[in-house]
Amino acid sequence: MPELPEVEVVRRGLAEHVLDRTITEVRVDHPRAVRRHAAGGEDFAARLKGRTITAVSRRGKYLWLEIGEDEAVIAHLGMSGQMLVADAERPVEKHLRIRFSFADAGPELRFVDQRTFGGLSIHPLVDGVPEPVAHIGRDPMDPLFDLDAAVAGMRRRRTELKRALLDQTIVSGIGNIYADEALWRARLHGLRPTEKLTRRQGVAVLEAASEVMVEALAQGGTSFDALYVNVNGASGYFDRSLNVYGQGDRACRRCGTPIVREPFMNRSSYSCPRCQPRPRPRASRVF
DNA sequence: CCGAAAACCTGAACGC
DNA sequence: TGCGTTCAGGTTTTCG
Numbered sequence: 001m002p003e004l005p006e007v008e009v010v011r012r013g014l015a016e017h018v019l020d021r022t023i024t025e026v027r028v029d030h031p032r033a034v035r036r037h038a039a040g041g042e043d044f045a046a047r048l049k050g051r052t053i054t055a056v057s058r059r060g061k062y063l064w065l066e067i068g069e070d071e072a073v074i075a076h077l078g079m080s081g082q083m084l085v086a087d088a089e090r091p092v093e094k095h096l097r098i099r100f101s102f103a104d105a106g107p108e109l110r111f112v113d114q115r116t117f118g119g120l121s122i123h124p125l126v127d128g129v130p131e132p133v134a135h136i137g138r139d140p141m142d143p144l145f146d147l148d149a150a151v152a153g154m155r156r157r158r159t160e161l162k163r164a165l166l167d168q169t170i171v172s173g174i175g176n177i178y179a180d181e182a183l184w185r186a187r188l189h190g191l192r193p194t195e196k197l198t199r200r201q202g203v204a205v206l207e208a209a210s211e212v213m214v215e216a217l218a219q220g221g222t223s224f225d226a227l228y229v230n231v232n233g234a235s236g237y238f239d240r241s242l243n244v245y246g247q248g249d250r251a252c253r254r255c256g257t258p259i260v261r262e263p264f265m266n267r268s269s270y271s272c273p274r275c276q277p278r279p280r281p282r283a284s285r286v287f
Numbered sequence: 288c289c290g291a292a293a294a295c296c297t298g299a300a301c302g303c
Numbered sequence: 304t305g306c307g308t309t310c311a312g313g314t315t316t317t318c319g
Contacts, residue, residue, distance in 0.1 A: 095297090
């Protein structure tokens with residue numbers, strides 16, 4: 001599941017393999033992959049023909065290819081999206097949705113997406129970011145990321161800490177996996193109410209999120225060959241270094257207590273019941 | 288305006 | 304063996 005580190009791996013791969021190349025043809029094989037492009041698949045393809053990719057950028061989990069000064073192709077990977085660089089002769093993937101050919105006759109770019117939560121679309125750039133990205137907060141790897149402002153943003157909310165971490169308008173790039181990992185590192189439970197979060201706790205959990213994503217990027221960035229811009233969503237980080245995510249019943253690496261899995265928003269949260277004690281239930285006012 | 292929850296998808300894993 | 308159910312989860316949309 002691509003979160004910030006995985007998307008950054010893809011961005012780097014694309015910067016290496018498609019930057020400065022001119023598109024000659026785009027084929028859209030599945031309409032759902034361009035559903036966010038309001039004018040439709042034919043318009044999407046027509047508008048890219050002859051354009052040159054001038055930059056490959058990212059904010060949080062959003063990735064985009066700039067085509068000149070004022071337009072960009074957003075690529076959101078959703079749950080299962082991949083951007084693959086492949087020789088045209090290579091057999092097509094089962095879930096191939098969109099393919100780009102280039103004027104230099106080099107390898108093509110393929111957008112492959114099994115679950116079709118992802119997609120591509122063209123938008124004007126506004127203050128340097130595509131329109132649909134305007135409401136997304138800066139991520140912790142952004143040089144202009146403002147830690148104190150992000151902490152203040154979380155504390156202003158009246159919700160639970162993990163929900164705030166997943167809110168892409170406050171801090172972007174954090175998904176379910178890195179949220180759980182950051183909470184474990186900061187020794188905080190995701191159910192803690194944000195209005196009672198201290199500044200110090202807020203700083204601790206965001207710094208932990210930043211650290212874990214930097215470490216994941218360092219591992220994930222090492223594993224793709226020249227013609228395959230990886231990306232299974234699985235940076236090498238997945239199995240080896242996760243402390244809580246997916247580790248139900250395994251011993252906590254700090255204290256040995258079995259990690260517990262709890263339902264959370266139709267999915268799961270993992271935490272150490274000893275290192276990350278649940279908040280006390282709110283004193284009941286009724287009665 | 289805000290937060291919670293449903294909806295959108297496919298395939299692997301699991302239970303009977 | 305095979306069928307039905309559950310789970311995975313980022314973002315947008317809908318609801319209260």
